[in-house]
Amino acid sequence: MNAILFIALIVGGTAILSWPLGRCMKWAMDPDLARSAGAKKFDRLFQFFGGRFCAEQQNWKQYVVSMLVFNVLMFAVSFSLIGFQQHLPLNPDGKGAINADCIFNTAASFTSNTNLQHYSGEVTMSYLSQLFSLMWLQFVSAATGIAALAAMARGLAGRKNMGNFFVDLQRATFLVLLPIAIIVASLMVFGGMPMTLHGAAHASTLEGIEQTIARGPVAAFLTIKQIGTNGGGFFGPNCTHPFENPTFCTNILGSVSIILIPMGCVWMFGRIVGRMRHAAVVFVVMLVFLFAKISGAVWFEQAPTEAFANLPIEQNVGNLEGKELRFGATAGPLWAVLTTCTSNGSVDCMHDSLNPMTGLMPMIGMWLNTTFGGVGVGMINMFLYIVLAVFVAGMMVGRTPEFLGRRIEAREVKLAVIALFAHALFVLAPTALFAAIPDWGAKTLNNTGPHGFSEMLYEFSSANANNGSGFEGLGDNTIPWNVFTGTVMLLARFIPIILPLAIAGSLAAKRQTAESAGTLGVEDGTFGVMLFGTILFVGALTFFPAAALGPIAEHLQFMR
Amino acid sequence: MSQKPRSLFDWSIVGPAIGDAFKKLNPRLMVKNPVMFVTMVGAALTTIGIFTSAGERGFVAHLAIWLWFTVLFANFAEAMAEGRGKAQAATLRRMRTTTMARGLRNGREEKIPAPDLQKGDLVVCEAGDVIPADGDVIEGIASVDEAAITGESAPVIRESGGDRSAVTGGTRVLSDRIVIRVTMEKGQGFLERMIALVEGAQRQKTPNEIALTILLAALTLIFLLVCVTLKPFGVYASAVFSVPVLVALLVCLIPTTIGGLLSAIGIAGMDRVLRRNVLAMSGRAVEASGDIDVLLLDKTGTITLGNRMAIAFHVAPGVEEGYLAGASQLSSLADETPEGRSVVILAKEKFGLRAREMHELGATFVPFTAQTRMSGVDLHANGTEPTIRIRKGAAESIQNFVESSGGAFPQAVQKTVDEVSRRGATPLVVAEDRQTLGVIELKDIVKGGMKERFAHLRKMGIRTVMITGDNPLTAGSIAAEAGVDDFMAQATPEDKLERIRNEQAQGRLVAMTGDGTNDAPALAQADVGVAMNTGTQAAREAGNMVDLDSNPTKLIDIVEIGKQLIMTRGALTTFSLANDVAKYFAILPAMFAATYVATAGQRGQLAALDIMHLHSPESAILSAVIFNALIIIALVPIALRGIAYRPIGAAAILRRNLLIYGVGGVIVPFIGIKLIDMILTALHLI
């Protein structure tokens, strides 16, 4: 009972908060310049920062080019900063050089908003790397996603000009992310989180053992990682670390910040497109998926640790391996679902140690990757499924399918299915490769049998969904893992942004048709069911065999 | 061409279709359909597997046979659809093979085989000749029997100039002599094009079909990926998945149901259009008709019966109604127009007045002329001088007539005239010399059932606009009675064109029917233009369909066929994908039972996924494959007939189809596979 109330309050509360946020985001990202003097002033400021180029309107191709140029630069700057960290300041604990493949993986990971970490923050990274490379990317990669969504929404609203990437990027960074980050970070500081540039503390324990306590500017870093669906922890074990998540309250605040902006993005999309009812249908579909996965996770995690079954250990409590006591029993599975529905990837319990079927829920989240999803990109991903659902449902009502008055034809279907195929490809193909090559896969595993398979499957699911969480037992700081996941992250980041933008561009160029009683409505429950079914079917048909060989096999083997 | 519904499995069609199914195995044809091509490659791989696999040869052979059946069944469906179209077309073709044309070259007549006629050739046809090609009459007038293509036995008049100059190849001249200029390119007549379309020889994929093919190809690729990656997954899970089993899984997963039936659906759609005696220029046109938002319909003949009918007599003050009826009857006795006849009928119905012979009365008929704008009779009681002159006509004409005879036109009659006009009916004033007798009310009669039909259309989201030359008052009243959404009164061809452009600018797709040369621009502008077969060649060239029956109401049928076509595709796509759930639960447990086991032969934990409790791994896989093949055959009737279309609004249709083809598609294969498994087990086939 407490658990249900707890979950309903967090999810419901955030959903309520997301409504005004969506309004603000629309104001920030797509202001009505003619009417808002404030927005005009900001635009002038952004032109001052970005130069005259920011005054130009871009079509979808120019927008994509600008986005790619900036992202390449993001990658290059962060790669160099991390690469030379041993020579740079802000390194009180004297962190050394890092392998090139790990730097590549890390730069790719943070550029792509994934934050898959094949290193352990407190062990490897200097404060300069953490702040100027990683935390910086956490801002601008999240902003890239929000900017892309705004551009796509403008296209769907029928505007041929999708805005200017550099203006949108600054709007997202300075008007959306930064204000929220300042508020949340302040609350985190109040919640007892460390925020210091001093090096590690050296303690001598009561029993006289030396203990080195790593610390750092955690509050600032953690906050933007949460709100920007980045998820890369300051410390290795992420939000299970007491410094990254000291209390029950910071844990709630963390949960809320994970889904807040992704939820707001749906409303922002609805406002820019001018279809709030459609946005509401999408929102509800996402919410249903969210609750389904949360229920599954909480339910399966009630089973006690199977390994203790025949030992003199109490069996009346759910699985506690990898969990922190201060968050309570439901917080772990709840967070696990939230963080994987969105492409956040921070964890407040170790996913590798979740019960098998609980562990399946995060994977489902990443396979669908549309349950609110990453900031901006979640809704963009959802758009691919909307195109597909509209196409099939549109045919079923006996008309050439239309979305918001524009026809979905061969070109749009082609672009959408390429993106969906890529989504399946980047999970299944590399997992297959690592499953077949024991030196790359099996020998790096921390578990055997189906659970080991789950570790590999999870890793590529996470890389592909730009999530970043992991079954962390995997010894993944190897050249094959670094290179393959790094490549997957980059491809899986930009293909699903570019193709939907292309679809939006193509739709914007079409004649808008009037809607009638014979047109497929995208604003009612029937379409919601269709959309739900489309996502479920595409996801289930693609990933069921893999799921069966991983979590389901483990469950059937041990948990019956 | 008859409307007689052909039985779905007519042996004269099924027989050749079976043969064609094998002919279509040609890889160069198969590659056009990615889904079935992959299936065929899979079948070939499995056939090789019979010889290379170690044990279980019988099982692999079984698989191979059923995989080939899957391909053949899909080919058979396509061949069936083509066969039905061909049968329809054969009737049309028969009449054109033997014709020898009497060509006019350099003023001399010579025999030219009909197929060799060029555009611009002149041809002479006399009574008894079959018209060799589509063309325009440039000289003469003739009655033509078009029964061969329209099924209508009454001959029609074709004459040079004007709106009735077009003739169709294959029809027969019954009287007189006409010279025709051939207007079609060699082999490009309406019939040839249509025949080619239904035969599938020239069938080009329609835009929606292309989009769907892309989707199906992508799904095939995704499932290929799923199946191919299982092999290396097996390496980790210490299980060996054999190629035939992987192929079986692949074929079951890829959308073979819709992939196999897709082209059959398209051809059958064309065929259904043809069955309604409409020649479509392309599949694209049929598909587009499903998208129509606005129908422009001519009032006359479409919405109304085409002729006005007398419905009431309104007497002038001091006149008896019976007398008015009698005078009206007299004035109309010799009037052969439908209006005239309806007056006689009304008089008989209301007052039992029998028709009288004109000459018995010594009456002479005064026909309607453009100058007088009235008609009537002169009664000669005593010789040549007319004693009584009865006239009927428009109010102004009769007023002139009465006043010129020295009478007065009563105020009350003028009031009646105005009232009748306001009702949307037409007033005919009747006068006897200087006395105005009263008013006959003529009314347009709206065809039965039109109101319901338009209500249906409205539910489909289609607005109907009535086009008429009537004045706005009359037009408005008929529009209200017929239940159309809008009307255009006193419409000129330019108005029509303007209206179409307007609607299109607002994002609507417009369909219209037309027959006259002056309709051609509008027909060309409309997204779907249905030209009447009686219309001019110009109109027929401009539209993208020709209605051989010249029945403008047919547009509504065409819209429904267009919708059905797309709906059938959508529904079967949904069904095909929904089927995969059960197939997973049949095949995966069978395959995965071998995973994560210490010693070979043991059954692993994943066997527990076998929720259908199938007999054995082999029977499970085979049952799924057999179900997958048989469902194609089972759905052939749906593909050919199209799924039922009901005008209940988009959301309701979607709900219905989702329930039937989505939910049904999940459930049916569970039952089907279990049944097949039980049969296989009972027959010891496995």
Place this chain on the structure above:
Amino acid sequence: MKSLIASIRLVIATMLICVAGYTALILGLARLVTPDTAEGSLIKSAGGKIIGSHLIAQKFTQPRYFWPRPSAAGKDGYDASSASGSNKSPTSSDLTERAKTIIPQYGATAEKPLPPELAAASGGGLDPHITEHAALYQAERVAKARGLSQAQVEELVRQQAFAPGGIFMPDRLVNVLELNLALDQAR
């Protein structure tokens, strides 16, 4: 090219504002409002020596102290510079083996089964808490080692216990390090 120039300008602008500006702001705020927790909630002895952090578990093996949950951080556990969970599946036999080494340390038997968190490693390996129940489970041993009555020790545990989640979380926890400090001070 224009994109590149704009990109470079924006890299500089965002770094200055979002990294330098934002970090400085939060640092300043933390120093001003919560100077202690901002430095890591450190516990210092009377002599100013750092003993540990309120938030970080430390290793206790002596019977006179309460013991925290098992830790997989670092080589010997409780390494606050290399936090980590075990990352073992709950079905893993490794966990069974680990539990089998822990059970005799507590002397757990079927009649007196071990509270599960004492056998299950935490996510970061640094969970500073155990449940009140698990602390009471150890009270007898601690009391014996310190020569105190079990009731005294249990009383101390109850004083230290708190409910971090209020109504949402019925469990009452104790901070092991704080409890042990209180024990030492109670002497």
